Structure formats: C-alpha cells, structure tokens
Amino acid sequence: MGDEKLRKELFYMVRLTSKYDFSNIDVVEEILRLENERQILDSVFGKRFKTRIFDIATGQNADDKCVICGQLANNHVICDHCMTTIGDSGYGKKEVESKQDKKRVSLHINPKLVFQYIAVFCLTLILLVQIWVLSLWISIPTRNQVVEAKVSDYDPVEITSIEDGLKEVKKDFPEEDGYTVYFSQEREEFVGRFLLDKGQCCLEVEEGLTNEERYDYFFTEEVYVYYISYKDDSSAKQGIAEVNKDGAIIVLGSFNDGRRTDSYYKFR
Numbered sequence: 307m308g309d310e311k312l313r314k315e316l317f318y319m320v321r322l323t324s325k326y327d328f329s330n331i332d333v334v335e336e337i338l339r340l341e342n343e344r345q346i347l348d349s350v351f352g353k354r355f356k357t358r359i360f361d362i363a364t365g366q367n368a369d370d371k372c373v374i375c376g377q378l379a380n381n382h383v384i385c386d387h388c389m390t391t392i393g394d395s396g397y398g399k400k401e402v403e404s405k406q407d408k409k410r411v412s413l414h415i416n417p418k419l420v421f422q423y424i425a426v427f428c429l430t431l432i433l434l435v436q437i438w439v440l441s442l443w444i445s446i447p448t449r450n451q452v453v454e455a456k457v458s459d460y461d462p463v464e465i466t467s468i469e470d471g472l473k474e475v476k477k478d479f480p481e482e483d484g485y486t487v488y489f490s491q492e493r494e495e496f497v498g499r500f501l502l503d504k505g506q507c508c509l510e511v512e513e514g515l516t517n518e519e520r521y522d523y524f525f526t527e528e529v530y531v532y533y534i535s536y537k538d539d540s541s542a543k544q545g546i547a548e549v550n551k552d553g554a555i556i557v558l559g560s561f562n563d564g565r566r567t568d569s570y571y572k573f574r
C-alpha cells in the first residue's frame with residue numbers, strides 16, 4: 307500500500323469521526339455501504355475503524371483505544387492527538403487543491419483539443435477540395451478532346467457568281483439543319499490555303515513552310531466570303547467560309563470542339 311493511500315485513508319477516518327455520530331446506526335450503515343462500494347478503508351487501521359464504528363452503532367461494549375495509535379480515545383474511535391495531527395496534516399487541503407488543479411487543467415486542455423479537431427477537420431476539407439479541383443483540372447482535356455476538323459462531303463465545283471458560291475456553302479451547312487449562310491464580301495485570300503489537303507489547318511501549315519514554298523503560297527486571289535451562323539436552345543456556332551473560283555472552300559469558326567477557332571481549315 308502506498309504512503310499516499312494510507313495518508314488518504316487516515317484523513318478520511320478523521321474526517322468521518324469529526325463529522326458523524328457513530329451511535330446512529332443509520333449513519334454507520336450508510337458509511338459502511340459506501341465503503342463497500344469504494345473500498346477506501348482496507349488497511350489495518352481502516353478495518354479496525356470499520357469494526358469499531360459498527361460496534362458503537364450496535365451498542366456493543368466498544369474499546370476505548372484509538373484505532374490508529376492505541377492511546378485512550380474519548381470518542382471511542384480516534385484519540386485527540388491523532389485527530390489533531392492528522393486533521394491538520396494538510397492532506398485535506400492538498401486533496402482539495404489537487405482536485406481544483408485537475409479541473410483547471412481539464413478546462414484548459416479542452417478548448418485546445420476542440421480547436422485542434424476543428425483545425426484538422428478544416429485542413430482535411432481543404433485538402434479534399436484541392437484534390438477535387440486537381441482531378442477536374444486533369445479531366446478537362448479529356449472532356450474537351452481534340453477532334454478531327456470537319457470537312458466537306460462534296461467535291462469542288464467551279465464558281466462563277468456569288469450565288470454559285472452561296473449554293474455550294476449551303477450544301478455543307480443546310481438551312482434544314484439550322485444553319486444560316488449569307489454573302490458578306492469579296493476579298494483577297496492566299497492561294498496556298500486552297501491547295502491544302504482537306505482538314506489541314508492553314509496556320510499550322512504556314513508555320514512549317516520553307517522560303518520557296520512561302521513564295522508560291524502567299525500569292526493572293528479573289529474569293530467570296532460567306533458568314534455562317536447556327537443557333538439552337540443549347541448552343542450557338544459562328545463561322546466564315548471563303549470560296550475561290552475553283553470551288554475550293556476554307557472555313558474558320560467554332561464548328562468543331564478542340565480546334566483553333568481563330569484559324570482557317572481546308573474544308574473542300
């Protein structure tokens with residue numbers, strides 16, 4: 307048994323003795339019942355104490371000797387000397403203080419812990435949001451995949467008038483599919499653009515031309531320019547088609563996802 311435990315036990319006995327009337331059987335029964343639950347008084351002194359108060363309560367011829375030191379005890383349980391020295395030992399005060407300390411400590415720790423849990427929760431949440439944004443970011447290119455440039459199903463037909471050109475462009479962008487095509491102007495365009503393979507991007511080809519190829523490519527010729535527009539409930543597209551005298555067509559606009567919308571493509 308530890309020293310501390312014995313000190314506590316002795317102090318408990320002194321406190322009970324100073325507080326209660328052991329001739330009252332109800333009081334003693336209550337003390338013994340509590341003791342049965344808490345098992346505080348289990349040293350030699352404690353056991354002696356329990357026997358003594360039971361004897362007093364039941365009116366048996368109780369011993370007069372102090373249960374602690376064996377001196378004469380006026381109250382039949384603990385002598386005055388033991389009552390004084392143990393009662394003033396400071397253990398009681400210490401016990402009360404340590405309880406208050408514990409309370410203070412636990413009050414002190416709790417908000418800290420709560421804060422830590424909240425911080426961990428928030429940081430986890432932020433991390434999850436970042437992962438979500440990153441996954442969105444990674445998935446964007448696959449959602450908006452680069453597709454082949456749209457090309458015409460028709461062969462070039464010689465163009466002699468604005469109306470001829472309009473008719474040819476409308477073959478690929480028919481009104482019944484929701485397109486509107488109208489003539490805009492005549493203008494000059496690079497010859498080379500109309501000689502590319504269907505689906506090629508004019509800008510990309512021009513970037514790779516040698517000086518000699520550039521010489522031929524950047525001659526200009528007269529072309530007809532037509533505007534194309536499309537609109538339904540969920541989308542709108544807009545573009546330009548240029549047609550040369552041979553009936554070759556280049557287009558620019560938002561007709562295909564993932565293409566350069568600011569560059570001409572060979573269409574027909």
Ligand SMILES: [Zn+2]
Pocket residue numbers: 372373374375376377384385386387388389
């Ligand atoms: Zn004593």
